[in-house]
C-alpha cells in the first residue's frame with residue numbers, strides 16, 4: 199500500500215506518518231516503549247506491512263503465521279485509543295481499544311497486550327481480550343453527544359449510535 203510520509207499517521211497519534219510509525223516500519227529506529235510498538239503494529243495492520251507484523255511478533259507466540267497472511271487486508275479500522283500502558287525494563291503491557299466497522303456497525307476490539315523486550319527490540323506476545331461491544335451497547339459509556347469514534351466528524355448519537 200502506498201502511503202505518503204506527510205499523511206497523518208494511521209495510529210491516530212496526531213503526528214505525520216513520517217514523524218511517527220514510519221521510522222519503525224522502515225527500520226530507522228526501534229520503538230522505545232511497548233506503546234510505540236503497539237501503535238506501529240496497529241498502523242502496520244492498516245498499511246498491510248506483513249513483514250513488520252511478523253518481525254515484531256514474538257516467535258514463541260506467533261505460531262505458523264506467515265508474512266503473506268499478515269499482509270492481507272485487515273478489518274476496517276477506524277480509531278485507536280490507548281487506555282493504559284507501562285514499559286518496564288524487559289516487559290510491558292498496553293491496554294487499548296481499537297474501533298472498526300463491521301456490517302455497518304461500529305465495534306470495538308478491547309485488549310490488554312503483553313510485550314517483552316529482547317535485544318532492544320519490543321515484541322508482542324499475547325493479550326487478554328475483553329468482550330466485544332457493538333454501537334448499541336456503547337451508548338451508555340460513550341456519551342451520545344461525544345464525537346463518534348468512527349471519525350465521521352459527527353456526534354455519536356447522529357452517527358453510529360443510530361444502529
Ligand SMILES: [Zn+2]
Pocket residue numbers: 207208209210211215218219220237238241
Ligand atoms: Zn504512528
Ligand SMILES: [Zn+2]
Pocket residue numbers: 304346347348349350354357358359
Ligand atoms: Zn460513526
